[in-house]
Amino acid sequence: MIRSIQKPERELRTHHAESGMESILKQSRRIVIKVGSSLVTNQGQGLDHAALARWAEQIARLKQMGKDVVLVSSGAIAEGMQRLNWKKRPHALHELQAAAAVGQMGLVQAYESCFRSHEMHAAQVLLTHEDLSDRKRYLNARSTLITLLSLNVIPVINENDTVATDEIRFGDNDTLAALVTNLIEADVLVILTDQGGLFTADPRKDVQARLVEEARAGDPAIEAMAGGAGSDIGRGGMLTKVTAAKRAARSGAHTVIASGHEVDVLIRLARGEAIGTQLLAETMTLAARKQWLADHLQIRGNVTLDEGAVKALATGGKSLLSIGVTNVSGNFGRGEVVGCLDPHGNEIARGLANYNAAETRRILRRASNEIETILGYVGEPEFIHRDNLVLL
Ligand SMILES: Nc1ncnc2c1ncn2[C@@H]1O[C@H](COP(=O)(O)OP(=O)(O)O)[C@@H](O)[C@H]1O
Ligand SMILES: N[C@@H](CCC(=O)OP(=O)(O)O)C(=O)O
Numbered sequence: 001m002i003r004s005i006q007k008p009e010r011e012l013r014t015h016h017a018e019s020g021m022e023s024i025l026k027q028s029r030r031i032v033i034k035v036g037s038s039l040v041t042n043q044g045q046g047l048d049h050a051a052l053a054r055w056a057e058q059i060a061r062l063k064q065m066g067k068d069v070v071l072v073s074s075g076a077i078a079e080g081m082q083r084l085n086w087k088k089r090p091h092a093l094h095e096l097q098a099a100a101a102v103g104q105m106g107l108v109q110a111y112e113s114c115f116r117s118h119e120m121h122a123a124q125v126l127l128t129h130e131d132l133s134d135r136k137r138y139l140n141a142r143s144t145l146i147t148l149l150s151l152n153v154i155p156v157i158n159e160n161d162t163v164a165t166d167e168i169r170f171g172d173n174d175t176l177a178a179l180v181t182n183l184i185e186a187d188v189l190v191i192l193t194d195q196g197g198l199f200t201a202d203p204r205k206d207v208q209a210r211l212v213e214e215a216r217a218g219d220p221a222i223e224a225m226a227g228g229a230g231s232d233i234g235r236g237g238m239l240t241k242v243t244a245a246k247r248a249a250r251s252g253a254h255t256v257i258a259s260g261h262e263v264d265v266l267i268r269l270a271r272g273e274a275i276g277t278q279l280l281a282e283t284m285t286l287a288a289r290k291q292w293l294a295d296h297l298q299i300r301g302n303v304t305l306d307e308g309a310v311k312a313l314a315t316g317g318k319s320l321l322s323i324g325v326t327n328v329s330g331n332f333g334r335g336e337v338v339g340c341l342d343p344h345g346n347e348i349a350r351g352l353a354n355y356n357a358a359e360t361r362r363i364l365r366r367a368s369n370e371i372e373t374i375l376g377y378v379g380e381p382e383f384i385h386r387d388n389l390v391l392l
Contacts, residue, residue, distance in 0.1 A: 023256065023268075024188055026270060028188040028254075029187055030068045030185065030188075031187065032181045033070070034173060041079070044089065047082075055071070056115050056154075058265075062266060076099070076106075077089070079107055080098070080100055081103070083103060104161070108124040125144070125156065126157070126159070127157060128163055135337075141183060143380065145183065149184075182250060188253055188255070192259070192260035201225060202238070213274065214278045216280055217249035249279070254278060300331070301330020301331060301353075303320075303340055306324050309321070309323075309325070310342045313349055313391065317386065319385050320349075320389065328357055335352055336353060337353075338350065349391045354385065355383060363383075368382070
């Protein structure tokens with residue numbers, strides 16, 4: 001497992017290396033990597049294809065090291081501007097959105113051809129923040145991403161700029177990357193940018209600024225160090241990265257902020273070299289996720305379980321299958337929270353249902369392999385997956 005709670009005396013370190021520190025990437029299995037605009041474009045004009053090829057190569061090597069990788073990549077607007085022959089970044093949101101729609105084609109084409117040379121595929125996933133706060137879409141996005149990972153495909157995520165405006169306005173894929181980290185319960189979020197990491201002040205303005213090697217994600221002191229907006233190309237700045245780290249920590253993920261200009265930065269991090277800034281989460285992934293679930297609980301209905309299912313949940317650490325459900329009450333949708341009652345009506349657990357109430361009424365007491373015949377399709381084999389279940 002990855003390193004967990006840091007000691008208070010290590011709250012903030014600003015001196016350089018030789019500290020024997022090891023990168024948290026070494027121990028982690030599931031990683032979200034965010035590459036900022038400055039690392040995938042030619043100063044905001046078109047894509048830097050050589051850079052994309054380097055990212056794909058490094059990610060292919062991480063895969064060989066047994067890591068699951070999701071890539072969050074900016075670059076659509078810059079590529080769209082070039083394809084449309086626009087020399088200056090427009091101010092009107094609808095024009096930025098149009099540029100993103102044109103450029104996204106080039107972005108995924110480029111990644112697909114890069115990953116193909118490593119005998120891998122890329123998948124385009126466009127998301128908005130709202131998608132991830134809606135429980136049904138949250139579950140759908142989660143299942144799709146986890147399936148893509150199991151198929152050895154690299155999901156390449158960007159904001160769905162056609163329907164979102166806030167992120168274009170602020171130029172921020174950092175928040176999106178943090179939400180994806182929560183979504184798939186990644187161990188680490190790696191934010192690559194044009195600076196060596198988080199400095200005690202903006203290094204472009206303050207020559208005295210020192211690199212913060214390690215701190216606690218969510219420490220108010222680091223928020224104060226991260227100034228306002230950054231460059232003209234990407235405009236989220238360091239503050240959105242520090243905030244992203246705080247958000248990622250909510251599901252137990254650590255964050256690394258490092259320079260994408262370091263040669264083979266991802267490989268070196270994965271081998272354990274401490275590069276850039278490590279912002280550490282205090283809780284372990286699973287516990288944090290359960291806490292997240294607990295915070296979001298608003299029961300929409302109940303299912304009653306038979307004794308076997310109660311035992312499987314309470315002592316077996318298992319998922320809840322439809323075969324163990326004997327009764328359904330309420331009117332919940334897919335992704336909504338249901339209470340799980342024992343045969344005496346006592347609530348023993350809560351979790352996110354993979355099937356809505358009407359579907360559950362049809363599949364109760366039936367085995368998972370019968371779901372497809374009964375409903376005409378099959379989603380997940382479990383009614384509530386263990387990861388989405390909290391015992392009371
Ligand atoms: N404390 C700080 N440490 C490092 N960089 C900072 C800090 N405060 C502000 N910045 C600025 O944030 C910029 C990175 O943000 P941004 O340009 O949005 O990158 P990206 O496109 O990679 O998301 C840096 O170039 C730097 O000028
Ligand atoms: N989604 C947009 C821009 C997002 C963006 O610039 O974010 P960031 O790289 O965090 O500064 C694009 O692909 O051009």
